[in-house]
Amino acid sequence: MDEIILETHKLRKEFGGLVAVNDVDLRVKRGSLHSIIGPNGAGKTTLFNLIGGNLKPTSGIIRLRGEDITDVPLHRRAHLGIGRSFQITNIFPNLTVLENVRLAAQAMGSDTFNLWTHYRRFRQYEEKAMAALEEVGLSGKEQFPANMLPHGDKRKLELAILLATDPEILLLDEPSAGMASEQVPELMDVIMRIHRDGGKTILLVEHNMNVVMNISEWITVMHQGAILAEGTPQEIAANETVQQAYLGELYKL
Ligand SMILES: Nc1ncnc2c1ncn2[C@@H]1O[C@H](COP(=O)(O)OP(=O)(O)O)[C@@H](O)[C@H]1O
Numbered sequence: 548m549d550e551i552i553l554e555t556h557k558l559r560k561e562f563g564g565l566v567a568v569n570d571v572d573l574r575v576k577r578g579s580l581h582s583i584i585g586p587n588g589a590g591k592t593t594l595f596n597l598i599g600g601n602l603k604p605t606s607g608i609i610r611l612r613g614e615d616i617t618d619v620p621l622h623r624r625a626h627l628g629i630g631r632s633f634q635i636t637n638i639f640p641n642l643t644v645l646e647n648v649r650l651a652a653q654a655m656g657s658d659t660f661n662l663w664t665h666y667r668r669f670r671q672y673e674e675k676a677m678a679a680l681e682e683v684g685l686s687g688k689e690q691f692p693a694n695m696l697p698h699g700d701k702r703k704l705e706l707a708i709l710l711a712t713d714p715e716i717l718l719l720d721e722p723s724a725g726m727a728s729e730q731v732p733e734l735m736d737v738i739m740r741i742h743r744d745g746g747k748t749i750l751l752v753e754h755n756m757n758v759v760m761n762i763s764e765w766i767t768v769m770h771q772g773a774i775l776a777e778g779t780p781q782e783i784a785a786n787e788t789v790q791q792a793y794l795g796e797l798y799k800l
């Protein structure tokens with residue numbers, strides 16, 4: 548049986564009178580590429596904020612590898628292996644590409660620095676950063692100031708920053724947002740490579756339905772805060788309710 552790495556039970560988030568996430572039971576298999584789709588305002592980002600620890604749920608439970616992590620604070624969740632993608636605004640614009648990724652690796656290292664360990668550790672973080680940059684296809688651009696990167700490369704840099712923190716699960720919220728459509732396939736190749744070669748579990752929110760249908764192993768459809776349907780891409784594309792509530796003209800089988 549496939550192992551469930553992440554699970555929510557009746558997870559709920561209310562903002563005043565608005566129920567943004569409505570008693571969601573989500574089950575994510577270890578090593579899967581699992582997409583969450585749904586119209587704007589469906590609660591996808593709020594769900595990620597709950598899982599990542601950016602928001603506290605109104606009620607419900609989050610379990611990671613069977614352990615209740617509902618009350619574990621944000622920074623500890625990163626150490627447990629949940630990686631939430633950083634926004635472009637979290638990139639230090641005046642540092643180089645490599646420095647940005649090395650800092651992320653360093654921030655995860657729990658050791659206290661002293662003169663003896665400093666140099667060796669520094670090298671380790673730098674190697675980890677180089678590996679992450681290679682994985683996303685930014686090798687050769689290590690010394691560029693981050694703000695000189697074109698938009699598509701900035702999204703790759705965000706992924707490298709995330710990878711440098713060694714997450715087991717990556718929460719990617721619309722990683723292709725703002726990218727020119729011809730650049731999207733390349734980013735998706737990177738995401739698939741991270742998934743396949745890196746053995747990572749990926750939870751993906753993505754609005755490009757062709758991409759979602761192509762790369763997902765499992766899809767959860769959210770609508771008005773609740774799960775409307777779940778299944779393989781084929782099952783979701785053929786689901787009448789999903790077609791009516793969301794896919795409509797976006798995607799036809
Ligand atoms: N911090 C917040 N305060 C109040 N309402 C919020 C907040 N964040 C999200 N919402 C509301 O919760 C609902 C779900 O939003 P969101 O999770 O961003 O949806 P999605 O990512 O699927 O587009 C929306 O109605 C949104 O306006």
Ligand SMILES: [Mg+2]
Nearest residue numbers: 591592593720
């Ligand atoms: Mg969103």
